[in-house]
Amino acid sequence: xxxxxxxxxxxxxxxxxxxxxxxxxxxxxxxxxxxxxxxxxxxxxxxxxxxxxxxxxxxxxxxxxxxxxxxxxxxxxxxxxxxxxxxxxxxxxxxxxxxxxxxxxxx
Amino acid sequence: xxxxxxxxxxxxxxxxxxxxxxxxxxxxxxxxxxxxxxxxxxxxxxxxxxxxxxxxxxxxxxxxxxxxxxxxxxxxxxxxxxxxxxxxxxxxxxxxxxxxxxxxxxxxxxxxxxxxx
Numbered sequence: 001x002x003x004x005x006x007x008x009x010x011x012x013x014x015x016x017x018x019x020x021x022x023x024x025x026x027x028x029x030x031x032x033x034x035x036x037x038x039x040x041x042x043x044x045x046x047x048x049x050x051x052x053x054x055x056x057x058x059x060x061x062x063x064x065x066x067x068x069x070x071x072x073x074x075x076x077x078x079x080x081x082x083x084x085x086x087x088x089x090x091x092x093x094x095x096x097x098x099x100x101x102x103x104x105x106x107x
Numbered sequence: 108x109x110x111x112x113x114x115x116x117x118x119x120x121x122x123x124x125x126x127x128x129x130x131x132x133x134x135x136x137x138x139x140x141x142x143x144x145x146x147x148x149x150x151x152x153x154x155x156x157x158x159x160x161x162x163x164x165x166x167x168x169x170x171x172x173x174x175x176x177x178x179x180x181x182x183x184x185x186x187x188x189x190x191x192x193x194x195x196x197x198x199x200x201x202x203x204x205x206x207x208x209x210x211x212x213x214x215x216x217x218x219x220x221x222x223x224x
Contacts, residue, residue: 032209034210036211038152042216043202043214043215043216043217044144044152044202044211044214046211046212049207049209050208053208055212087152089154089210089211091209091210094166095154095166095169096154096157097154098153099151100151101152
């Protein structure tokens with residue numbers, strides 16, 4: 001099973017700031033990695049797939065990069081609606097696995 | 108607009124059974140694989156099971172193999188998850204999701220399964 005480790009666990013920032021979240025895989029997933037956003041009481045929302053492709057309707061301030069085992073999600077300028085938990089997920093092999101999540105909270 | 112609506116959750120005793128349903132609309136159902144993903148209270152996301160579009164091929168995470176069964180009815184635009192031999196650690200919100208490019212592109216709002224005596 002591929003283990004995805006996200007860091008940091010929590011980050012405290014102000015609106016307008018830039019944030020970079022990390023996801024490290026225990027073995028290569030090539031570029032088969034996605035990022036999701038989840039707000040309390042809501043279903044997750046797909047942001048990025050195949051490491052760097054924005055899903056439909058996702059604003060350009062969200063970007064993804066990386067390949068192999070190291071990936072990042074960057075939000076260029078935080079909007080109030082971006083404070084949430086972010087998960088990475090791989091489809092490189094079965095079982096599909098998620099990272100434990102990074103909470104982006106308001107400072 | 109893609110819509111996924113889960114139902115069938117509830118309170119069940121350990122060892123009991125439950126069948127979850129997910130009704131899809133807003134897209135050509137037969138063209139897409141589908142999946143179930145769960146989230147225990149206050150915890151992260153866990154993939155549970157997936158089913159192919161027309162090949163009906165099924166996949167499961169190890170902890171539910173032999174206890175859960177995923178199926179689909181393309182004539183009704185539904186997928187199902189039969190949960191058997193339920194354990195306390197199966198308690199979670201179960202989300203139905205549509206697969207696109209191999210990832211979970213659309214999600215339902217989830218149905219809560221509580222396992223308790």
